[in-house]
Amino acid sequence: MSFISVDFALFVTVALILYYVFPKDYRWVILLIASYVFYGQSGTDNFIYIAVTTVSAYAAAALIEQMRGRAEAYIRDAGKSLSKDDKKAYKQSAKKKQKIVLVLALLLNFGILAYVKYANLAIAHINLFRLTHFGSTDFIPFRSVLLPLGISFYTFQTMGYLIDIYYSKYGRERNFLKFALYVSFFPQIVQGPISRFGQLAPELFSPKDFDFSRIRSGFYRIMWGLFKKLVIADRLAGFVSGTMAQKETYRGFYLILAIFAYSMQIYGDFSGGIDVAAGVAEMFGIKLAENFERPFFSKSISEYWQRWHITLGTWFKDYIFYPLSVNKTVLRIGKSVREHKMPALGKRIPIYVPMLFVWALTGMWHGSEMRFVVWGLFNYVFIVLGTELAPLSEKICRILYLKEDDVIMKIYRAGKTFWLMSFLRLFDISADVGDAFTAFRYVFSGWGTFDIVNIYENLNLPMEDLIVAAIAIIIMFAVDMAARKGSVRLRIFSLPVPVQWVFLSLLIVAVSVFGYYGPGYDAASFIYGAF
Amino acid sequence: MDRIIEILKSVHPEVDYETETGLIDKRIFDSFDVVTVVGELMDEFDIEITAEHMVPENFNSAKAIAELVENLEEE
Numbered sequence: 001m002s003f004i005s006v007d008f009a010l011f012v013t014v015a016l017i018l019y020y021v022f023p024k025d026y027r028w029v030i031l032l033i034a035s036y037v038f039y040g041q042s043g044t045d046n047f048i049y050i051a052v053t054t055v056s057a058y059a060a061a062a063l064i065e066q067m068r069g070r071a072e073a074y075i076r077d078a079g080k081s082l083s084k085d086d087k088k089a090y091k092q093s094a095k096k097k098q099k100i101v102l103v104l105a106l107l108l109n110f111g112i113l114a115y116v117k118y119a120n121l122a123i124a125h126i127n128l129f130r131l132t133h134f135g136s137t138d139f140i141p142f143r144s145v146l147l148p149l150g151i152s153f154y155t156f157q158t159m160g161y162l163i164d165i166y167y168s169k170y171g172r173e174r175n176f177l178k179f180a181l182y183v184s185f186f187p188q189i190v191q192g193p194i195s196r197f198g199q200l201a202p203e204l205f206s207p208k209d210f211d212f213s214r215i216r217s218g219f220y221r222i223m224w225g226l227f228k229k230l231v232i233a234d235r236l237a238g239f240v241s242g243t244m245a246q247k248e249t250y251r252g253f254y255l256i257l258a259i260f261a262y263s264m265q266i267y268g269d270f271s272g273g274i275d276v277a278a279g280v281a282e283m284f285g286i287k288l289a290e291n292f293e294r295p296f297f298s299k300s301i302s303e304y305w306q307r308w309h310i311t312l313g314t315w316f317k318d319y320i321f322y323p324l325s326v327n328k329t330v331l332r333i334g335k336s337v338r339e340h341k342m343p344a345l346g347k348r349i350p351i352y353v354p355m356l357f358v359w360a361l362t363g364m365w366h367g368s369e370m371r372f373v374v375w376g377l378f379n380y381v382f383i384v385l386g387t388e389l390a391p392l393s394e395k396i397c398r399i400l401y402l403k404e405d406d407v408i409m410k411i412y413r414a415g416k417t418f419w420l421m422s423f424l425r426l427f428d429i430s431a432d433v434g435d436a437f438t439a440f441r442y443v444f445s446g447w448g449t450f451d452i453v454n455i456y457e458n459l460n461l462p463m464e465d466l467i468v469a470a471i472a473i474i475i476m477f478a479v480d481m482a483a484r485k486g487s488v489r490l491r492i493f494s495l496p497v498p499v500q501w502v503f504l505s506l507l508i509v510a511v512s513v514f515g516y517y518g519p520g521y522d523a524a525s526f527i528y529g530a531f
Numbered sequence: 532m533d534r535i536i537e538i539l540k541s542v543h544p545e546v547d548y549e550t551e552t553g554l555i556d557k558r559i560f561d562s563f564d565v566v567t568v569v570g571e572l573m574d575e576f577d578i579e580i581t582a583e584h585m586v587p588e589n590f591n592s593a594k595a596i597a598e599l600v601e602n603l604e605e606e
Contacts, residue, residue: 088606167583306558317562323582325566334570351566387563 001041002525003190003276004226011038012280019284020210027207031181031284038186042149049116049148053109054183057158060105061165061172064098068168102166106159113155119143121368149529150189152365156315158183161197163319170198178205185286187277191270191528193291193311200288208285213493218282220489223507224479225275229526230515231472233268236261237516239461244429246460247439251446254459255439262429263422264473266527267296270309273526294480299413301382304421312365316358324354356380366428371436375427382420468514532597538571539593548593555587565590572596578603 001007015034019027039050071094075087082090120142130136161182165172173179181204182197208214243250243258250258271292278288291310298304305313324330330350338346356377363376402409423440430436451458459466482488492503536548542564546554554560560568568590569580578600589599 169583169586302561306561318585321562322566322585325562326569326580326582326585331570331573347567347570350570351563 001038003273004229012283016215016283019207024207028178028181028205031185031204032177035181035184035186035189039149039184039189043146046148049112049151050154050184052112053155053158054180056105056108057162057183058173058176058179060101060162063101064162064166065172067094067098067101070094098166102162105162109155109159113151116147116151118368150191153192153194154183154189156312157194157196160194160315160319164197173197173201185281187280188288190277191273191526192309193274193277193289194315195289195311200286203281203286203288211285214285215283217489217493218279220492220504220507221275221279221282223279223504223511225272225277225279226511226515227472227507228268228272228275228476230272230511230517231268232469232476233265233272234516235465235469235472235514236265236268239465240265240429242460244439247442250458250460251442252444253447253450253455255443255446257459259422259426259443260418261469262425263296263418264469266425266428267292268476269527273528294483296418296477297414297480297484298417299410300386301379301417301420302386304417305379305383312362316362320361321354321358324357325350327354330354352384355383359383369432371427371430371433374433374436375424378424378427382424465516472510472514532593534575535572535597535600536593538568538575539596541571542567552592552594555591560590568596572600576600576604 001011011034015030019030022030039046071091075082075090078087123140123142127139130138164170173182178201182201185195185200185204188195240258240262243254247255274291278290281288289311293307293310295304295308298307330353333353334346334349336346337349340346359376359380360373361376362379363373366372366375397404397409423443426436426439427433430439456463456466461469479488482491492500495503539546539548543559546559551559555565565585569585572578573580580599580603584599584603589595
């Protein structure tokens with residue numbers, strides 16, 4: 001069942017009615033049933049994957065807490081008969097056992113994720129290797145199961161929970177069914193956000209009274225999400241893929257335009273999808289974590305990644321970057337380099353080494369092909385360069401009498417970040433690494449024959465699509481700009497009711513009239529739904 | 532406390548650490564800054580900061596950092 005379908009609208013309506021009709025204590029049960037019904041629509045074969053994750057994480061959390069409880073009770077009971085050092089040693093040995101449970105659960109769950117995401121790629125490589133080296137055509141068949149819905153998202157969310165339990169950040173969820181809801185909550189299963197238990201659990205399990213303003217606000221957000229998805233992303237999709245498919249013909253200006261258009265497409269697609277998810281959740285009185293904060297206004301790539309797909313970035317920061325940066329081996333290497341008269345390099349090791357892992361993994365999270373890893377590593381290189389060249393850039397600014405907060409500097413920096421991020425996405429829209437570099441080369445050719453007078457003649461985009469997409473993008477950025485001073489929806493709701501109706505009607509008309517419902521394109525699918 | 536503020540000032544001299552309570556929440560410190568500060572703290576106070584201490588609550592203010600250091604020194 002897609003987010004953008006009559007079925008989904010009916011499904012949410014029924015779920016909402018049942019949710020608010022039932023007594024507060026049982027409302028989470030409605031959400032659990034709804035989530036499993038929704039999940040089942042994607043194929044009942046997939047239940048096994050989400051079930052294994054739910055059961056294994058629940059059991060591991062219970063085991064870790066039980067072991068910790070036993071160790072604490074032992075130390076407490078022993079009282080003064082144990083020395084301080086003995087207590088410390090006992091605690092450490094208990095922690096080690098808990099770590100084994102944690103690691104086993106992580107291996108199982110990330111193993112499943114790796115299997116469903118990368119097995120076919122591995123099989124393809126093995127088959128190719130056997131063919132080229134041994135001439136064997138006895139191919140291993142590909143596995144046929146499609147990627148289970150939301151597996152990257154719910155695996156990360158659930159493993160984050162388990163690591164938090166290991167670190168005693170909060171107590172585990174003892175009710176198995178409530179925990180199952182945390183793993184499977186339907187609005188966020190398709191493409192996130194990747195929630196944290198500490199944030200989502202109170203929202204799920206402390207239901208709020210029915211309030212029409214929440215339904216209205218959620219509806220606005222859903223419509224705004226559909227606007228971004230259907231009017232911008234889907235309208236540009238054909239132009240982007242068509243131009244990329246014939247990049248040799250469209251080299252130069254048109255290719256650059258397609259690259260920038262893809263940035264708009266993926267932002268509209270992903271942030272629009274998140275808006276729909278957040279809007280649906282809001283109708284149930286549930287606030288989801290925000291995943292975007294006007295990323296295209298970022299002054300550097302590092303800042304961009306704090307504002308784009310925020311919940312994935314913070315996941316990697318908290319569970320990969322920080323643990324590695326305080327890892328004893330990494331620290332020891334850093335210290336040893338510092339003591340060998342390279343203090344500047346030594347200081348950077350606990351930052352840049354973990355970051356390299358984060359970016360390689362972020363690349364792999366996005367896809368199994370090499371182009372995604374290369375994309376991740378390019379991000380890494382640009383972030384490192386941005387950090388290392390910051391003093392130089394400050395110096396240049398001083399020489400030119402420019403200040404950090406000058407409007408021109410802000411525009412320059414945001415423009416540069418947008419440009420770089422757009423070009424990096426070539427890896428996303430190309431068939432492989434070589435293809436991405438070919439596309440990059442084509443950007444610089446074809447300018448000799450570029451005909452500015454007949455610029456539109458050679459554009460692979462019908463005039464009406466161009467006009468609609470351009471106006472919609474301007475509206476999207478205007479709303480993003482306005483959101484800097486607080487929620488745009490709240491401001492609309494403070495206007496007189498007739499004016500509010502005008503806004504809502506315009507939004508509905510825009511989505512239904514200008515949304516792209518053309519043939520041959522699956523408006524229902526989201527790019528991030530495939531991750 | 533003075534030494535902690537000195538370390539913090541070496542990363543972001545412009546912040547008033549006596550009053551600021553949102554170093555992480557307000558994104559005044561990014562992850563680079565946090566790791567730099569953690570490295571300095573470990574060297575200066577001979578303590579072991581591990582992954583489980585790496586939560587925003589421990590780094591949001593100079594006071595929170597001082598409490599973390601104090602707790603770890605006792606261990």
